Amino acid sequence: MSKNDILIQVNQLYKIFGDNTNEALELVKNGMGKDELLEKCNCVLGLNKINLDINKAKIQVVMGLSGSGKSTLIRHLNRLIEPTSGEILVNNQDILSLSQKELIQFRQNNMSMVFQKFALFPHKTVLQNVGYGLAVQNIPEKEWNEKAKKWINRVGLDGYETYFPGQLSGGMQQRVGLARALATDAEILLMDEAFSALDPLIRSEMQNILLDLQNELHKTIIFITHDLDEALKIGDRIAILRDGSMVQDSNPQEIIMQPADDYVSDFIKDINRARVIQAKSIMTPTKVKSSGATVKEDMVLEDILQIMSDEPSKPVTIEDTKGKVTGKIEMDNLIEGMKRPKSQGTNITG
Amino acid sequence: MEWFFNFPDMSRSDLREFKKTVDFAFTDFSRSYGAEIEGFFEPLLMFLVWFEKLFINTPWPLIIFGILVLAWIGSRSIPVVIGTFLSFMLIGYFGMWEDTMSTLAIILVATFLCISIGIPMGIAMARSNKVQAVIVPVLDVMQTIPSFVYLIPVVMLLGIGKVPGLIAVCIYAIPPIVRLTNLGIRLVDKDVLEAADSFGANYWQKLFGVQMPLALPTIFAGVNQTIMMALAMVVIASMIGVKGLGLPVLRAISNQYLALGLMNGLAIVVLAIIFDRVTQKFGLRMQKYRNDGKD
Numbered sequence: 141m142s143k144n145d146i147l148i149q150v151n152q153l154y155k156i157f158g159d160n161t162n163e164a165l166e167l168v169k170n171g172m173g174k175d176e177l178l179e180k181c182n183c184v185l186g187l188n189k190i191n192l193d194i195n196k197a198k199i200q201v202v203m204g205l206s207g208s209g210k211s212t213l214i215r216h217l218n219r220l221i222e223p224t225s226g227e228i229l230v231n232n233q234d235i236l237s238l239s240q241k242e243l244i245q246f247r248q249n250n251m252s253m254v255f256q257k258f259a260l261f262p263h264k265t266v267l268q269n270v271g272y273g274l275a276v277q278n279i280p281e282k283e284w285n286e287k288a289k290k291w292i293n294r295v296g297l298d299g300y301e302t303y304f305p306g307q308l309s310g311g312m313q314q315r316v317g318l319a320r321a322l323a324t325d326a327e328i329l330l331m332d333e334a335f336s337a338l339d340p341l342i343r344s345e346m347q348n349i350l351l352d353l354q355n356e357l358h359k360t361i362i363f364i365t366h367d368l369d370e371a372l373k374i375g376d377r378i379a380i381l382r383d384g385s386m387v388q389d390s391n392p393q394e395i396i397m398q399p400a401d402d403y404v405s406d407f408i409k410d411i412n413r414a415r416v417i418q419a420k421s422i423m424t425p426t427k428v429k430s431s432g433a434t435v436k437e438d439m440v441l442e443d444i445l446q447i448m449s450d451e452p453s454k455p456v457t458i459e460d461t462k463g464k465v466t467g468k469i470e471m472d473n474l475i476e477g478m479k480r481p482k483s484q485g486t487n488i489t490g
Numbered sequence: 491m492e493w494f495f496n497f498p499d500m501s502r503s504d505l506r507e508f509k510k511t512v513d514f515a516f517t518d519f520s521r522s523y524g525a526e527i528e529g530f531f532e533p534l535l536m537f538l539v540w541f542e543k544l545f546i547n548t549p550w551p552l553i554i555f556g557i558l559v560l561a562w563i564g565s566r567s568i569p570v571v572i573g574t575f576l577s578f579m580l581i582g583y584f585g586m587w588e589d590t591m592s593t594l595a596i597i598l599v600a601t602f603l604c605i606s607i608g609i610p611m612g613i614a615m616a617r618s619n620k621v622q623a624v625i626v627p628v629l630d631v632m633q634t635i636p637s638f639v640y641l642i643p644v645v646m647l648l649g650i651g652k653v654p655g656l657i658a659v660c661i662y663a664i665p666p667i668v669r670l671t672n673l674g675i676r677l678v679d680k681d682v683l684e685a686a687d688s689f690g691a692n693y694w695q696k697l698f699g700v701q702m703p704l705a706l707p708t709i710f711a712g713v714n715q716t717i718m719m720a721l722a723m724v725v726i727a728s729m730i731g732v733k734g735l736g737l738p739v740l741r742a743i744s745n746q747y748l749a750l751g752l753m754n755g756l757a758i759v760v761l762a763i764i765f766d767r768v769t770q771k772f773g774l775r776m777q778k779y780r781n782d783g784k785d
Contacts, residue, residue: 218688220684220687220688243690244690244691244692245690246690247687247688247689247690248689248690249690251688252688252689253685253688253689255681255684255685257681259679259681259682259684259685260682260685261682261685261686261700261704262682262704262779263703263704263779272686272689272691273689273690275699276686276689276690276691276692276695276699277690304779306779320689324689330688
């Protein structure tokens with residue numbers, strides 16, 4: 141990845157909640173953990189030495205259990221929360237040095253946010269909600285009305301312009317939230333557990349809407365979730381937080397194939413590996429065509445199994461998107477790939 | 491051991507001296523600045539007199555029509571409008587029309603004053619915890635101190651009349667609007683405010699676009715309470731020269747006129763009920779979006 145592709149850089153970011161944060165910061169830098177800090181200083185360690193580079197036009201997922209600091213991290217990016225120490229660069233501009241006025245401009249033009257509990261304005265109509273980000277920029281009403289209508293149409297809520305949020309279902313409300321965030325044309329979209337409050341069917345539908353939009357708009361999206369399936373479905377990269385520290389930041393395939401520690405292993409142990417792992421992650425690299433069928437390198441193991449089951453003895457050929465042969469997979473590899481690694485502590489106690 | 495059984499208090503002469511000093515100081519103050527302060531309130535007095543005259547001199551059918559229109563705009567409820575009509579007809583029939591108009595005038599002016607001072611105070615309190623810490627004890631005092639006690643300095647400064655009466659009413663009636671404005675703004679959902687922040691709304695955009703509209707039902711409960719308390723103060727205000735329904739009540743108390751007291755007292759109650767129903771219905775309508783669930 142070249143330097144130019146990086147849009148957001150988070151460097152050595154610390155956040156400590158409580159009084160006397162300077163003293164606490166020193167202790168944390170010297171390696172004190174979250175529990176000990178709480179006991180000694182009565183301070184809560186929010187973020188611990190976070191380094192994260194976020195690529196332009198990609199979806200960066202930040203994952204972790206509740207309390208791991210993921211919502212805190214995302215709120216640093218638009219300075220809804222001020223860091224205790226560290227540096228945040230957006231487009232090589234240090235956003236921590238922005239004055240209050242510049243910060244307001246920055247929020248209006250560069251970033252918009254979608255919230256877990258929707259956070260729509262209950263007293264405003266759908267149209268006014270979607271246009272809010274434009275209205276606060278003092279754009280003439282006619283102009284923002286038009287733009288808002290366009291985005292309402294884009295998320296499939298035509299005809300609901302005059303409704304109040306309280307009259308809509310959860311899924312529809314979050315579409316309003318999404319349209320509101322998109323309406324400002326900000327390059328960066330912050331999504332704080334945006335789909336977590338929705339039921340599974342609606343959630344999956346919203347994920348598809350987001351991916352569709354992303355194909356077209358190429359935004360830089362920071363997506364917070366605690367749901368691994370969701371992370372794997374939409375993430376170009378996944379960062380995993382634990383107790384305020386970054387445990388792993390890599391692409392989804394690597395997370396599954398090479399979990400950084402037991403915490404990550406624990407996270408991924410319940411996923412359906414056959415449906416997530418792609419051919420390229422387990423293939424044996426070779427330039428030679430094998431005897432079996434030929435499949436793309438991003439095909440998941442489940443589908444390859446379907447193809448191989450006809451002729452189990454013949455290895456399949458793997459080719460990249462351009463049709464060049466890159467490797468092969470044999471039945472043994474397939475079984476090995478689907479199986480949980482030993483280190484992940486399978487409990488077969490009946 | 492004498493101090494154990496008798497409180498070691500100030501000597502009588504010291505105490506008398508202390509009271510004298512305070513009294514003289516205030517008398518001096520009111521002698522030297524009374525005229526200026528009265529001058530300051532002169533426009534208010536003129537307005538009050540004009541407003542009261544307007545109410546009394548306008549032909550009664552017009553007044554009733556105006557009140558009914560306002561009741562309809564506020565409540566959108568036929569029963570309330572009919573109730574209002576009957577109440578005012580009865581009040582007029584029992585010969586209390588003029589007093590009722592006087593009372594109405596002072597209540598409206600007092601409410602207007604309370605709102606225009608109280609809401610900005612409430613906003614300032616909601617914005618800063620320090621301001622809140624200063625204002626809350628003041629409001630506590632205003633609400634608990636017996637009204638006669640603050641009538642003394644007001645009367646010493648401004649004498650007897652409409653303006654001191656109005657001030658007394660306002661001191662008594664303003665706390666709820668201040669408290670409830672503060673509360674309403676502070677109760678606005680943090681998530682929603684965060685959303686406004688994240689889109690780059692500035693303080694005033696947040697205040698007038700999000701906080702005030704969402705706090706409006708609570709603020710309106712404050713307005714309602716302010717009106718009720720102003721009405722309750724009418725009788726006491728009449729002791730320092732405010733005309734209206736309070737005066738006959740006062741007369742009835744000192745002369746034991748049961749019918750007179752009841753009639754005027756009930757007229758105050760009727761006014762209070764009408765104000766209450768209309769403003770409450772109006773407040774409910776303002777938060778329609780909340781009750782309007784799915785379908």
